[in-house]
Amino acid sequence: MTMSVREIHTTVDRPTREEIDALSQVPVASIVDALGKRGALSYCLRLLTPGLVLCGSAVTALGPDVTVRRAAIDLAQPGDIVVVAAGGAKERSCFGGVTAEHMQSRGIAGVLVDGMVRDVAELRRLGFPVVARGTTPLNYEYPAGLENGAVNVPVVIDGVRITPGDVLVGDEDGTVVVARAQVADVIATTRAAIAAETQKWAARRGRSLGAVEQLTAHGYKII
Secondary structure, eight states: OOOOTTEEOOOOOOOOHHHHHHHHTSOHHHHHHHTTSOSBOOTTSEESSTTOOEEEEEEEEESSOHHHHHHHHHHOOTTEEEEEEOTTOOSSBOOOHHHHHHHHHTTOOEEEEEEEEOOHHHHHHHTOOEEEEEEOSOBOOSSOSGGGOEESOOEEETTEEEOTTOEEEEETTEEEEEOGGGHHHHHHHHHHHHHHHHHHHHHHTTSOOOHHHHHHHTTOOOO
């Protein structure tokens, strides 16, 4: 986790709504392919609200403290994803249903927590996309790390840098970070790749894949 003490940045360079909507329609696996197998967060960060898609521009909150997180929520715009860079802590949760309901009322599109959450049944009832490391009913006693908090600074999760304004896309395969500068290229690349893949497999429908012949050519013994 990148530490930046007591800084609150109010300006974020966001993609357009149309760009975010376009990425929300693309499977995470296709985006990871388009990024050359980069940008994927660890499998330990899971979508805890099945059937939903997490997609939006990042607003970051460094540390688990509730006031720092609330500052990020106050600065977030409709369609944003609040990223809580809580250092991967598994002992206590730092997000739950009441906060999710408030965020949803402001049009915030979801949350990614590098740590634990609670009230999962409520999060699913709300239909609020949540990616986190897991769940625990035990939350923090606040303030918690208030002296080292920051809002809208770059953070690093699982070795992947997230800068405010980057786009996060999460589905049941996992979560990927698309740098703001790469958004347009990724949209174009994934659209072309999906179209080509669809055409390729349509041409192969019902036909042999030729794999036995290929393995024979590589020295496999066919018995």
